[in-house]
Amino acid sequence: xxxLALQRKGAITSEAKEAVVRRYFAGVNAKDRDMIxxxxxxxxxxxxxxxxxxxxxxxxxxxxxxxxxxxxxxxHPDVRVFFEQEPRADRxxxxxxxxWAEEGTWSGESxxxxxxxxxxxxxxxxxxxxxxxxxxPKIVKQVVYRTFTxxxLALQRKGAITSEAKEAVVRRYFAGVNAKDRDMIxxxxxxxxxxxxxxxxxxxxxxxxxxxxxxxxxxxxxxxHPDVRVFFEQEPRADRxxxxxxxxWAEEGTW
Numbered sequence: 384x385x386x387l388a389l390q391r392k393g394a395i396t397s398e399a400k401e402a403v404v405r406r407y408f409a410g411v412n413a414k415d416r417d418m419i420x421x422x423x424x425x426x427x428x429x430x431x432x433x434x435x436x437x438x439x440x441x442x443x444x445x446x447x448x449x450x451x452x453x454x455x456x457x458x459h460p461d462v463r464v465f466f467e468q469e470p471r472a473d474r475x476x477x478x479x480x481x482x483w484a485e486e487g488t489w490s491g492e493s494x495x496x497x498x499x500x501x502x503x504x505x506x507x508x509x510x511x512x513x514x515x516x517x518x519x520p521k522i523v524k525q526v527v528y529r530t531f532t533x534x535x536l537a538l539q540r541k542g543a544i545t546s547e548a549k550e551a552v553v554r555r556y557f558a559g560v561n562a563k564d565r566d567m568i569x570x571x572x573x574x575x576x577x578x579x580x581x582x583x584x585x586x587x588x589x590x591x592x593x594x595x596x597x598x599x600x601x602x603x604x605x606x607x608h609p610d611v612r613v614f615f616e617q618e619p620r621a622d623r624x625x626x627x628x629x630x631x632w633a634e635e636g637t638w
Contacts, residue, residue, distance in 0.1 A: 395520045397472035397479075400513045403520050404470040404479045411464050414456050420449040424514065424521040428589065432528045433507075435539055437626060442577045442589055454493050458534040459503060462487035467506065479511045489534045496541065501533040546621035546628075553619040553628045560613050563605050569598040611636035 403422050410418035423445035432438040443451075456462060468482035484506035490498045507529025513520045531539075552571050559567035572594035581587045592600075605611060617631035 395513065395515055397476040399520050400472055400476070400479050400511070401470045403513060403522065404481055404511050407522065408464050408466070408470075408481070408483065411452055411456065411462070414453075416449040416453050419452050420445045422522055423448050424516050424523045426591065427522060428524040430524075430526040432526065433530070435626065438526075439626070440577075440589060442575075442591055455532075455534075457491050458489055458493035458496070458498070459485075459487045459532065460491045462503065468508075470511075477512065479513065480508065481511070482506075482508045485532075489532060493534065494538055494541075496534060496537050499533060499537075503532050505530050505532050546625040549621055549625070549628045550619045553630055557613050557615070557619075557630070557632065560601055560605065560611070563602075565598040565602050568601050569594045572597045607638055608634075608636040 407419060407422040410416075410422065425445055427443050427445065427448060429441050429443055430436075430438050462485055464483055464485050466481060467484055468480070470479050470481040472479050485503050487503045489501050489503070492498055507527055509525055509527040509529075511522050512524035514523045515521075516523075556568060556571040559565075559571065574594055576592045576594065576597060577589050578592055579585075579587050579589050611634055613632055613634050615630060615632055617629075619628050619630040621628050
């Protein structure tokens with residue numbers, strides 16, 4: 384009975400979860416970064432089902448979420464988000480769904496893109512997963528289906544990378560391992576990297592590392608296997624959509 388009572392004590396009501404989701408959208412309308420950040424856990428999993436990532440999971444911090452929203456608001460200073468369907472928890476009280484739309488104008492400069500004065504014609508639906516963090520409900524995962532503003536589309540085009548360029552970075556990473564060159568390895572990674580080891584003890588659970596962590600990890604491996612050589616059984620190749628680069632590799636050497 385004590386264990387059951389403890390579960391009830393720690394349970395988050397659907398109403399409390401819905402309130403956090405409303406506060407998030409209110410923070411966007413208020414252009415209040417701190418208010419937005421307060422809605423998220425320290426680590427958030429994002430799935431943008433309609434973006435160039437095509438729903439691939441990626442991790443962000445609460446600070447990242449605030450920065451992302453502020454970049455959007457800077458491009459659309461008059462933006463207003465409103466609900467086509469108010470945030471509502473599902474029957475099990477697990478996910479909170481919100482159907483939303485935005486109105487405004489691309490009238491500000493953000494991320495190096497000059498405004499074009501085009502109106503916002505965007506809507507979507509997002510489902511939020513919330514869990515308790517330090518006694519408060521926080522968003523730990525969100526899955527979004529949506530259309531995009533002209534600024535967002537321009538930002539995607541600006542950030543587009545060719546498949547060949549992506550493949551070259553993957554080759555450089557493996558070459559860095561063979562050369563035992565930590566700086567070369569580190570240069571291949573972003574400041575924050577999401578890792579999923581599908582066969583390790585984490586069983587594919589996502590975890591974050593820095594570029595420096597990746598270099599250190601490789602150097603530890605090389606220290607244990609000084610004569611290691613990595614070679615390709617299949618050269619790095621991007622998939623048809625140019626999103627993921629696949630490499631089939633093998634290693635030889637001695638511990």
